[in-house]
C-alpha cells in the first residue's frame with residue numbers, strides 16, 4: 601500500500617489533557633477545530649469525552665455539526681465563528697453554542713434565535729474577534745438579560761510569558777466582566793501555562809493536547825511514516841527531481857516516497873528535511889513535489905519499507921523549525937490522503 605501512515609496516540613492526547621487540567625482548578629475544555637489539528641476531531645473528542653471532557657470548541661458551525669453527530673448529546677460544543685448568517689438551522693439542529701463575535705451577531709442571534717444558548721467573545725486588544733469595550737458597554741445589559749453561558753477572551757501573546765500584552769489584556773477582561781456573574785474563559789494552551797490568574801472558570805486546550813509548543817512538557821502524539829515506492833541508483837552528475845534540484849556527487853541510492861506537498865510536506869522543506877530509518881537519519885534531497893519526495897538512502901545497509909518524517913527523532917515542532925513555521929501549521933496541514941491509525945482511546949479503528 602502506497603499511503604503514508606499517520607499514527608495518533610489517543611492515550612497520549614488524554615494524558616496531555618489530564619496534565620493541563622491539573623494545572624488549572626477549573627474546567628478544561630478541548631479545542632478540536634481544523635479536524636482536531638489534523639489528527640481527527642471525532643476520534644480525539646470521543647477519547648477525551650471518555651476521559652471526562654465536557655466542553656469542546658470548533659471554529660465553524662459545520663465542524664460542530666459533525667462533532668455532535670460523532671459524540672452525541674451531552675457535551676457542550678462551542679462555535680468560535682459565532683452565529684453567521686445562515687447558521688441558524690445548523691446551530692439549532694445540533695445544539696451548538698455560538699460564541700458571538702460582535703454587535704451584528706448579537707443582534708442576529710437575539711432576534712432570530714431567542715432562548716437558544718450562546719456565549720459572547722470580548723475583544724481585550726487582539727482585534728480579531730469580539731465586542732470591543734465600548735460595544736460591550738452599550739450592549740451588556742441587553743446581552744446579560746439573555747443569560748450568556750460564557751464570556752471568552754483570547755490572548756495575543758500567551759506564548760511569550762513576559763510580554764506586557766498579557767497583563768494588559770487580563771486587566772481589560774477584568775474591567776469588562778468583573779461583578780457581572782458571568783462564567784469566564786481567557787486561556788488557551790499558552791494561557792494555561794501563564795498561571796492561575798488567567799484560568800477563570802474554564803481553560804481551552806488546543807495545541808497542548810498534541811504535546812506541541814508552547815506545551816513543551818507534553819507528550820508527542822503523532823507519528824508519520826511514509827512508504828518507499830521505488831529505489832534507484834544514480835551515478836555522479838545525474839540529477840534528481842524538478843529543476844534538477846539535486847545533482848549526485850557520486851554513486852548514490854535514492855528512495856522515492858509517496859507523499860508530497862499535497863499531503864502537508866511543505867515545499868520549503870526541499871533539500872532541508874531529514875527522514876529516519878529507525879535511528880538512522882536520511883536526508884531529503886531535491887525538490888518536494890506534489891505526491892513524491894526523494895531521499896538519500898545510500899548509507900543504509902538495508903532499505904526499509906517506510907521512513908519516518910515525524911516520530912521519536914523528530915517532533916512536529918522540530919520539523920516546523922526546519923520549515924520555518926510552527927507545530928500548529930505542520931499538524932493542521934497533515935493531508936487527507938494518509939491512513940490514520942489510532943492507538944488507545946478505545947477507538948481502535950483506522951480511517
Ligand SMILES: *Cc1c(COP(=O)(O)O)cnc(C)c1O
Nearest residue numbers: 631754788789804805806807808
Ligand atoms: C485556536 C483557539 C484556541 C486553542 O488554542 P491553542 O493555542 O491551540 O491551545 C483557544 N481559543 C481560541 C479562541 C482559539 O481560536
